[in-house]
Amino acid sequence: MKISIIIPMYNEAAIAEDCVRTLASAMANTGFPCEILFSDDGSTDDCAAIVEKTARELALTGVDIRVVRADKNHGKGHAVRLGMQAAQGELCLFTDCDLAYGTDIIPAMANRMSSSPADVLIGSRAIAEDGYAGYTLARKLASKAYVRLLALSAGFRYTDSQCGIKLFRREAAKKIFSLAETDGWAFDFELLLLADKLGCKIEEYPVKVLNHRESKIHLISDSLKMAGDVRKIKKRIEKSE
Numbered sequence: 001m002k003i004s005i006i007i008p009m010y011n012e013a014a015i016a017e018d019c020v021r022t023l024a025s026a027m028a029n030t031g032f033p034c035e036i037l038f039s040d041d042g043s044t045d046d047c048a049a050i051v052e053k054t055a056r057e058l059a060l061t062g063v064d065i066r067v068v069r070a071d072k073n074h075g076k077g078h079a080v081r082l083g084m085q086a087a088q089g090e091l092c093l094f095t096d097c098d099l100a101y102g103t104d105i106i107p108a109m110a111n112r113m114s115s116s117p118a119d120v121l122i123g124s125r126a127i128a129e130d131g132y133a134g135y136t137l138a139r140k141l142a143s144k145a146y147v148r149l150l151a152l153s154a155g156f157r158y159t160d161s162q163c164g165i166k167l168f169r170r171e172a173a174k175k176i177f178s179l180a181e182t183d184g185w186a187f188d189f190e191l192l193l194l195a196d197k198l199g200c201k202i203e204e205y206p207v208k209v210l211n212h213r214e215s216k217i218h219l220i221s222d223s224l225k226m227a228g229d230v231r232k233i234k235k236r237i238e239k240s241e
């Protein structure tokens with residue numbers, strides 16, 4: 001089965017080349033046909049040009065590497081949605097440009113889905129041994145508090161809404177992302193609510209952060225915005241039922 005890997009990026013010039021080379025090398029040796037879509041969310045640096053230059057240098061690896069571009073900066077949710085809409089693989093996965101969960105996890109999740117009835121496979125740090133290893137106490141508590149908030153306010157029943165790696169069968173991805181509207185950090189929550197509404201089978205898969213970098217989330221302001229987005233998402237999806 002062909003895997004589409006969507007990498008949302010915004011001003012990632014410092015790590016773009018390494019991401020391209022690491023992913024292309026890793027996926028060339030998995031036996032899975034693969035395309036890698038870098039979804040540029042209106043970057044103001046030259047990360048897209050770096051990806052395209054590196055892709056030309058790696059043209060003989062057999063891995064298709066492309067860039068899709070937003071007209072301006074919208075948010076991670078928009079970037080993931082743009083990439084998913086352009087994806088051509090039977091399996092569609094998104095993860096971040098820093099490859100926080102490594103590369104071995106990608107074929108591992110693909111193999112799991114190949115032997116599972118799941119339509120959506122979501123990474124979870126909460127069910128993995130040492131899934132939060134290396135996190136600051138504040139970041140770990142914030143992540144767990146957000147999931148608790150979702151459980152209390154929206155009946156959320158999964159253990160890790162914000163984990164940055166999720167895998168979809170193409171049919172499920174096309175349906176879910178055609179209905180998704182959230183551009184900000186709460187987009188993960190929206191995806192899972194939509195998947196539930198559409199009757200998709202969702203499974204969790206244990207993952208661990210291997211590559212740490214400073215989070216782009218501003219704890220107080222983004223948390224307040226995410227809480228507001230959660231209310232809007234829940235209300236909109238309930239209204240459409």
